[in-house]
Amino acid sequence: MATTVAPPTYAPAASSPSYAGDKTGVWSWITTTDHKRIGVLYLFTSLFFFIFGGLEAAVIRAQLAAPNQSLVSAELYNQLFTMHGTTMVFLAIMPLSAAFFNFLIPLQIGARDVAFPRLNAFSYWVYLFGGIFITLPIFAGIAPNGGWFGYAPITTMAYNPGLNIDFWVLGLQILGISSLAAGFNFITTIINMRAPGMHLMRMPMFTWMSFVVQFLVVLAFPVITVALVFLQFDRFFGTNFYTLTAGADPLLWQHLFWIFGHPEVYILILPAFGLVSEVLPTFSRKPLFGYAVMVYSGILIGFLGFGVWAHHMFSVGMGPIADTVFSLTTMLIAIPTGVKIFNWMSTMWGGKITFTTSMCFSVGLVAMFTIGGLSGVTHASPPTDLQQTDTYYVVAHFHYVLFGGSIMGIFAGIYHYFPKMFGRLMNETLGKWHFWINMIGMNLTFGPMHLSGLLGMPRRIYTYDANQGWDLFNMMSSIGTAIIIVATLIFIYNFFASLKSGPRAGRDPWGASTLEWSIPSPPPEYNFAELPNVTSRYPLWDVTDGHNLSREIHAGHELRDERVPTAKELGIPMPMSTFKPVMAAIGLVTMLGGMTLKHVNFYAFFAVVGGGATMLVVSLYAWLTSPLEESH
C-alpha cells in the first residue's frame, strides 16, 4: 500500500488518446454497442439535462427572490417546478448514475462488455429520445404542470384538460422502459459476467450498490407503469381509476406512486454512495471499513425502501395504525444509512488522507447527506411531519439529500473517473474552486429553506406577500443559486478544457485498488486482453509474490509502450456496430409519443402510432435474428 499518490507528473502527450478503439465519427457513436462509449453518451446527455434542469431552477429562484414578483406567470411557474423535478430525477441524476453503471460495472467486475450490448444501446437511445420528448413542450408553454409526482385526480382530464399531462405520462412511460431494459441488463451482467475469482463479496462497492439499485428499478418501475397506464386510460379512454364521482379512491395514485417513489429515492442515492465508497478508501489509503456491513446495509436499505412509502402521505389521514407502522419503518431505515456514514468516517479515521477534488466532494457528501438525513428523520414522526408537509422545509430536506448527496457523489465520481474515461486528468485547482463555491452556494440556497419552511412558507407557490418573515431567506436562497451557477460554469470549463488538454493520466493516477485501474486509460474496446483472475477485494493493492502491481503501473511503463493492440489483433470477438437498437428506440418513442396526437387529430394518431409500432416490431425482429458478433 506504499504507493505514491497523484498529482501525477506525466508530461502532456502530443496527441489525444483516441477513445475506445479506432472507430471515429458520428455514425460510429450512433451505432456503437460498446458499454464505455454508451457510458460517455449517457454522461454528456445527462450533464446537458442537469444544466437544463438547473436553468429551470434558476428561473424559479429569480421569480422567488423578492415578494410579489411577476417574472413568470403562475401557469409557467407550475410547468417550471414540474419540469425541474422531472428533469433532475429522470433525466439528470438517474442517467448520470447510468453513465457510471455503463462505464464502470464491466470494468470493475473484469468483463468485456455488459450482458446485452445492443439492449444497452437501446436503453440509451430510448432515454435520449424520451428526454427530448418530455423536454420540448416547455418551449411551447405546454409542459407538464402537475408536479413531478403528478398526483391524480388533479392530473385527470377533469382538472387538467391540456396536452401538458399527456406529455408527462407518455414521457415517463418511455423513460421507464429505458430504465427497465438497463435494469435487466445490469442484473444479468453482475450475476453472470464476473471474472473468475470475482466473488460477490469481492465486488467493488460501487458495483454492489449498483446491483441493489437494479433490483429496485426492476421491482419499482412496473408499479408506476401501472399507475401511469391507469392515468393514461382515464385521460384517453374515459376509464374511472381516478374518477372520484365513480367511487374511485383518491389515494390510489398516491399509494402506487410512492410505492415506486420511495425506492426511487434510493435509486437516486445508492449509486452516489457507491462512488464515494470507491473514492474514500483510495484517498485514505485504507480498505473500506466494514466492507461486509456496507454491503448488508445497502441491501437492507433496498428492502426497507419498499416499506416506507406512506411516510409521504401522513397528512392524508391514514389513521394511527398506518401512521405508526410507516413512522417506525422510516426510523428503521435511518439505521443502515447511519451505519454507512459511520463506516465512511471510520474509513478515513487514521488514514493517510489526500484531499483531491473527488475526495473533497466525497467528504462533502458525508457531511451534507447527514444534514439531509437528519431532517429526514424529523419527517418520520407524523406530528412533526404534519407541520412540515408541503413547506419549504421538505424542499430543503430533499435538496440536501439529492444535491448534497447524489450530485456531490456524482461530481466525486466524475473527477475520480474522468482520467479513466478520457485518459486525461481534470484540473485540480479549478476542481477545488468548483467544490468550495458549490458548497457555499448549496448551503446558502437550501439552508435558509429550513427556516422559511418552518415559518410556514408553502411549496409550489409562484409568489408571496412581503413581511411574512420569509423575505430574507428567499433572497439568500436566490443568491445561493447564482453562486451554484458560478460553480457549475467553472466545472463546465474545467471539464471541456481538461478533455482537450489535461495531462495524460496513465492507468492508475490515484493509486486506486480495483480492476478498472489495471488497464489503459481510456480502456481498449475489449477492456481486458485476458480475463483477470481475481484473488482479493483490492487486487491492485494486495502484494502477491513479492511485488505490487500498482507500483508497476505507477512506474508509468504503459506510457512508454504506448500502442494498445486492437481486438482484431488479439482475436477477441467484439459486438458489431449496429443501428437496429436506434431504429427500435425511434419506433418505440414514436409509438408512445405519438399517442399525444389522440387529442389533436385521430387519423394522425393512428398513422403515427401505427408507424412507430411497425418500425419497432420490424427493428426488433431484425435485431433479434442477427448475430451479435461476427462469426469466426
Added chain:
Amino acid sequence: MSATALETTGAADAHAHGHHYTTTGLDNRKIAIWAFIGSECMLFVSLISTYLIYKGKSRVGPFPHEVWTDPATGKVYNAILNIPVTSFSTFVLLMSSLAMVLAHNAVVNRHVKRTTFLARLEGNSFFWLVATALLGIVFLMCQAYEFTSFVNEGLGLTTNLFSSSFYVLTGFHGAHVTAGVLWLFTLASIDKKRGLTPAEGLNVDLCALYWHFVDVVWIAIFVLLYLIK
C-alpha cells in the same frame, strides 16, 4: 503480469468453443428472463391489487357476482361473470403449458430415435409449438367472446370501477398471451425452416418460462376475480 494478483486464466479459451465465459455457467438470457419475470410480477401485483381495492366500490352496475337493478330504468342486470366459459378457457391455457413442455422436450431430445407413431408425435417440435400457440389463440378467442358479451350486457370499459379495473387487468394479460403467441409462431417458423437443434433448446426454454409465467398469472386472476365472490 502472471506473478501478480491479476493472473490470467484459461477462461478466454471458452471462445475457442464458441461460448462466452459466464460466472454461473448459465446463459445470460436465462438470468435476464428471470429478472424480467420478477419485474412482471410487480406489474400484475399492482393491477390485481387495484382490482381488489376497487372490489365492491362501484357506484353503478353491472357487478361481477351480484344482480343489480338500475334505479333509473328498473332494468335488471345479472351477475356478469361467466364462470363456465372462463373455466373452459383456463383449462385450455393449462393444457397449452403442457404442450409447451412437450415442445421443449421435443427440441432438446431431437436426437432420440423414434419409431412408433406416438413417439414420433412426441418428438415433433413443430407440432407442439403450433399446438401451444393455437391453444393460446383459443384462450384469446374466449376472452374476445367474454368481452363482447359483457359489452352487449351493458358493461363497457368506462361503465364503473369494476369494468375499468377488470378490462385493463385482463386486457394486459391478454396482451401478454398475444405476445407469447407471436413468439411461439416465430419459433415454429424457424423450426419449420431449418429445424431447431438441441443446442438451441434455450430459445424454446425462454419462451416456455414466459409462457408458464403468463399461465400462472392467469391462475391467480381466475381464482381472485372469478372464483372468490
